[in-house]
Amino acid sequence: MSRFSRINLLLVALVVIIVAAPLVLGLGRGEEPFSGADAQAETGITEVAPAYEPWFSSLFEPPSGEVESGLFALQAALGAGVLGYCFGVVRTRRRLQGERDDVEDPTPPESDRAA
């Protein structure tokens, strides 16, 4: 495996470790472990200003937690799909470019091609 790929794998591994560590170590606390910080801030507001009433509510509210998580998944899927498409395009473009150069100009193929 090339050095380039090894470093990339190391980066992925580090991210996975950082994300998984709190779950594996069981650091969740309170009634709902790993509740959202955004929701905690709402609670914080009501602690500081008990009299405060939100003066506007969302035009559309996902009717259930399931629908909401589905929409979040949709958001991530859209982003990941576009990102994957972009990488597919640049990678294919580079390969075709490389092949064309190989014909025009006999440069040695890149050592990382197989990576």
Add this chain to the structure above:
Amino acid sequence: MHIAEGYLPPVHAAAWTVVAAPFVVHGARAMVRQVREDPDSKLLLGAAGAFTFVLSALKIPSVTGSSSHPTGTGLGTVLFRPPIMAVLGTIVLLFQALLLAHGGLTTLGANAFSMAIAGPWIGYGVYRLTRRFGLSIAVFLAAMLADLSTYCVTSVQLALAFPDPVSGVVGSIAKFGGIFAITQIPLAVAEGLLTVLVVRLLVRNSPKELLRLGVLRRRDETTTPATPQESRP
């Protein structure tokens, strides 16, 4: 960092909207210019927007026992500079406000200011200052600090709107900072690493575009992996 719909008093909500609007308008013009002058950059523009889309949808557990999400603004900031990131970030926030009831229309200005304006500009400043130490280091610090500073700004925004009755704004900054900023530290590190990964893949696969965007410079080419035709003068 999403301040929920209606959770900022009207005066604050209006003020942040007024502050954020010029950045977004200026960014929209910058984006139109970018696409017109360099149509090939549309692909990477899409990648930068998509990266924010993915990362800001993921709620990730943190060592504090709560979970929060990264911002994903570091990549667009480095590739296209903060004005364009202001537009991309605001689009994501608008999507979440309208469809997910996450954030809100009344708090869109405040949320856009923290995630799409303040974070990217702070990240960009760090990027410029540290660029000479290498692309990966600069990208890591930019993405990490864009993420972390976003949450610090949110804490300040909430503290200004809801000062603690006893300890005032400072006490509230500590309170909301405790909720947001500490939780965010490991997530910001993870986002920094992930952004470095994406930039590495782009350097490998799309060096010409990065040269054109000014992310890579001619003299980087000896140290960064580039295609054969790029590495010759």
